[in-house]
Amino acid sequence: MGFRILVAILVACCGAIAAGCATAQPAAEVPVVDGEQIYARDCLACHMGDGRGVPGMNPALVNSAWVAGSPDALAGFILTGGYGPDVLMARFDYLSDAELAALMSYIRAQFARIQEAPILPSLVEQMRNQLQ
Numbered sequence: 766m767g768f769r770i771l772v773a774i775l776v777a778c779c780g781a782i783a784a785g786c787a788t789a790q791p792a793a794e795v796p797v798v799d800g801e802q803i804y805a806r807d808c809l810a811c812h813m814g815d816g817r818g819v820p821g822m823n824p825a826l827v828n829s830a831w832v833a834g835s836p837d838a839l840a841g842f843i844l845t846g847g848y849g850p851d852v853l854m855a856r857f858d859y860l861s862d863a864e865l866a867a868l869m870s871y872i873r874a875q876f877a878r879i880q881e882a883p884i885l886p887s888l889v890e891q892m893r894n895q896l897q
């Protein structure tokens with residue numbers, strides 16, 4: 766292989782890497798909401814990493830009708846900490862619409878195997894307004 770061709774290949778590769786960096790830049794500025802991280806921070810201590818909860822104390826999210834059921838009802842449950850006056854779970858209404866949407870998409874995919882259509886922040890916003 767001639768030296769010139771080698772140089773040409775190197776230049777092309779560096780160009781590709783530089784272009785990759787340039788396009789990656791704007792994406793890094795958008796705050797990424799990671800449902801798994803929110804679960805680890807706010808839910809895992811009681812419902813456990815595998816979603817099986819603590820028998821007799823904290824119910825499992827695996828096979829939970831709330832998790833597998835209507836997204837509206839699930840959003841309401843998490844926002845109010847379980848509806849009802851006898852709140853056994855904390856309210857999570859401090860989570861933003863985007864955070865709760867990402868968290869719901871995560872637990873539905875992880876514990877109810879519902880992979881389609883992620884939950885949109887607008888659904889959470891609507892439920893939040895209805896609950897006020």
Ligand code: HEC
Nearest residue numbers: 807808811822823824825829830831832843847853854857
């Ligand atoms: C301090 C412990 C604790 C934490 C933290 C907690 N939960 Fe709970 N969770 C509970 C308890 C206790 C119940 C049962 C409440 C009831 O029946 O009213 C429950 C019930 C639920 C249910 C209904 C399950 C079923 O089928 O009965 C869902 C869904 C749920 N939690 C989701 C979450 C999510 C999502 C988070 C994180 C944002 C979270 N929980 C954080 C203790 C906790």
